[in-house]
Amino acid sequence: MSVTPQRxxxxxxxxxxxxxxxxxxxxxxxxxxxxxRKIKITTGFVEKAEGSALVxxxxxxxxxxxxxxxxxxxxxxxxxxxxxxxxxxxxxxxESFEPGPPNEDSIALARFVDRxxxxxxxxxxxxxxxxxxxxxxxxxxDVYVLDHSGNLIDASALAALAALLNTKFPAxxxxxxxxxxxxxxxxxxxxxxxIATTLAVLNGKLxxxxxLQEEQATGTYISFVSLEDG
Numbered sequence: 001m002s003v004t005p006q007r008x009x010x011x012x013x014x015x016x017x018x019x020x021x022x023x024x025x026x027x028x029x030x031x032x033x034x035x036x037r038k039i040k041i042t043t044g045f046v047e048k049a050e051g052s053a054l055v056x057x058x059x060x061x062x063x064x065x066x067x068x069x070x071x072x073x074x075x076x077x078x079x080x081x082x083x084x085x086x087x088x089x090x091x092x093x094x095e096s097f098e099p100g101p102p103n104e105d106s107i108a109l110a111r112f113v114d115r116x117x118x119x120x121x122x123x124x125x126x127x128x129x130x131x132x133x134x135x136x137x138x139x140x141x142d143v144y145v146l147d148h149s150g151n152l153i154d155a156s157a158l159a160a161l162a163a164l165l166n167t168k169f170p171a172x173x174x175x176x177x178x179x180x181x182x183x184x185x186x187x188x189x190x191x192x193x194x195i196a197t198t199l200a201v202l203n204g205k206l207x208x209x210x211x212l213q214e215e216q217a218t219g220t221y222i223s224f225v226s227l228e229d230g
Contacts, residue, residue, distance in 0.1 A: 015217040022202045028213060036209045041158070043166045051167025051188065055159035058211060059149035061093075064141060064159040068169035068188070070130065070179045071138040081128025081136045085114035087143040087156065094148040112153055112196070113143060113160050116225040120194040123164065127189040131174045139167075139188070150211035153223050157196035164190050198223040 018028050027033065037058030046052035051066035073080060087110035089097040102110075117123060128137035141163070143156050167188040170181045200210035201220040210218070 011213070011216050014213050018214055018217040019203060022205050022207065027207065029211065031209075033206060034208050037211065039158070041162050043162055049163075050169045051163045051165075053159045053162035053166065055155050055162065057151060057155040057158070057209070059147055060151060060155045060211075061145075061147040062152065062155040062159045063144045063146055064156070064163040065144075066163045066167045066188075067140045067142070068167065069138045069140070070135055070172060073129070073133065073136045077125070078133035079129045080125035081123075082138040083114065083118060083123065083125065083141070084138065085110045085117070085141045085143065085160070087113065087145070089145045089148070093145045097145075097148070109145075109152055109156055110143060112223065113141065113156050116157050116194045116196055117141075117160065117164070120192045120225060120227055122161070122190055122192045122194050124189040124191050130172060130179060134177075135174050135179055137169070137172070139164075148212065150213070150215050151198050151209050153198050154196045154209060157194065157225070161193055161195070164188055165193075192227050194225045194227060196223060196225050 021028055031037070040056040042054040044052060045054045045063060046065045049065040050068045052064060054061065054063045071082060073082060087106045089106050091097045091099050123139065128139070130136055141160055143160065145152055145156070168185045169188070171184040171186040172179050172181055198209065199222045200207040200214050200218045201222065202214070202218045207214055
């Protein structure tokens, strides 16, 4: 998935330069083809959230907040908690982002983050069941793109994982059909750590962690999720 502003005459010149450099085995910012930009992770960024993390990938910044509430399970998974992921492309993050309801790009970003967590079984959803078919914990992951300088997928997936790993919420139990807090805090049951990797394909060459200029120069991407054991 790529979210890029409209291309200008200046960016077209840069695109040509990026292609020429790639053909020589170079990148416009001096990185190797297999080199990430500097990564910084700050956890506990939002005090009122059960978990949160700010990831800075170069100049790309993504904030993720996690809230945990109680609700009802889905009929086809009565003994599992519920996972929900939303993404917002904050208008100040890029001139191409506009206020309003979620668009195709924000929906695609949320789906990728959701799929990476869900299919890797990163969270043990069965441990979030309070009463099968009736009461479960609902984990809501909100992704906010604050600055878009390329590769939103990797930054968002990493921020989501970091936020989940520092999520703590009140332990609950069901008494007489009602959910009551036990007075203790519990850690979110994170069992796997999925990491997203995005490569831009440019003239047959693979560029790890494409920045915004490199995204504008190519329209082909490969994004995948891997676990610690490969």
